[in-house]
Amino acid sequence: MNTQGAVDLSSLAPDPQGSQTPAPGGPSAAPASSQSGGGADSWVISVSPQELQQVVQLSAQVPVIVLIHGTDSDSERMRTALEDLVDAQQGRVLMAEIDASSPEMAQAQGADQVPVATAFIGGRPVGEFDKSVPQEQLGQLVSQMVQLATQNGMTQALPPQSKRAGGAAEEAEQELPPLHQKAHDALEQGDLDAAQAAYEEAIREKPGDEDAKLGLAQVQLMKRTSGVDLNDVRQKAAQNPDDPQAQTAVADVDVLGGHVEDAFSRLVKFIQLHQGDERETVRAHLVELYSVVGDSDPRVQASRKQLARALF
Structure with a gap:
């Protein structure tokens, strides 16, 4: 992951040694500020810096992306793209958004370099990326996080944490093709063989399906590295x-x-x-x-x- 322009979150994040315990109340215990009105289910929440520890604790169950954003066009572009990618994972990834204009962010070194995102797995930061990452590569970064989490036995999904505007129309836009959904469901169950079979069937039906080819290559990598020392x-x-x-x-x-x-x-x-x-x-x-x-x-x-x- 690109680390250019990364924000130092050490003054806000919890001690990694104490972050392996899930937040009180289980997987659905997101900060209270995450709940919003009607719309499509979402796994994107808005938090204050004080709530960061609770959010990072959830990375013991699913990967967590902490996005620090402003009101500029780069922030809006990255924020929108990541929101779509995270929600498409249906609970396999959580994203917490922090407004860089909040007074508390003054203590974070480099907080003026927005937008910037930090990825957490198992309570520990595993990578950082900023606006220099092309939009088409953000999906690959999110997929890599899910792969790494699955490889480490993190196969569960969180329940929805908030709502997004758009309702059923937006939700329909995010629906996967049937065989892709079948592969996605198999991955959630940790069944790599079934996921591979679904992607292979998708490629037979549509030889030019690049998403299926990418999914197949990723599953094969996961199979090759499963259980290795x-x-x-x-x-x-x-x-x-x-x-x-x-x-x-x-x-x-x-x-x-x-x-x-x-x-x-x-x-x-x-x-x-x-x-x-x-x-x-x-x-x-x-x-x-x-x-x-x-x-x-x-x-x-x-x-x-x-x-x-x-x-x-």
Whole structure:
């Protein structure tokens, strides 16, 4: 995740050692300020800085995005895009919005650099991103958070935390195609095989379905990394630099953990130093990881150039 312009939330966020306990009252115990009038169900809430601790506690159950925003056009663009993406996850992600103009935000270093978002999983910040992230990449960031949470056994969904204007019309716009919804439901149940089958069926019905291809690549990554011992994977990769399986395995866990550039660089370096079937195995795996991250991601574009130089 891009950390340019990130706000230091250390003065507002709770002690990570004490943030693993869910907020009092269970998953639905969002701050009182989150409740609003009629409309479509939403998982976006407005909070004050004093309520941040309660919100971060919920990241022990689902990923939480804390967005600090202003009234400028960049804030509105990022805010609207993230609200749509979060609500599309139907409770797998929660977003808390903090108004940068509140007096309490004066204590947060860099709070004038809005909009900026911090992602929390398990009570700990796992990444930060700001307005420099292209809008089309925000969806990939939200998907990565859900993948990482699922990989760590966080498969439940929160009940709606607020309401959004728009009602049934807006809710209908967010409906997924039947097979995509089937895959989404399977992921909520932790059934990766069923999710893969649903995406594969969607691709057979519509070979040009890029969303299904992305979903399939992400599910396959989750399956490959399910239950792996991170220390063991890294140790094997260090001890076997010429083993394509060892190198692709550590690249998988790096991508899942957000270390995308490290994963790409590792595999490109392997391709530079090897020939034959081993080289082709790693090249094909690298191209698959490009699909997981998304072709529009600048890290993918940069790595493709490095791959071309390595091959030719």
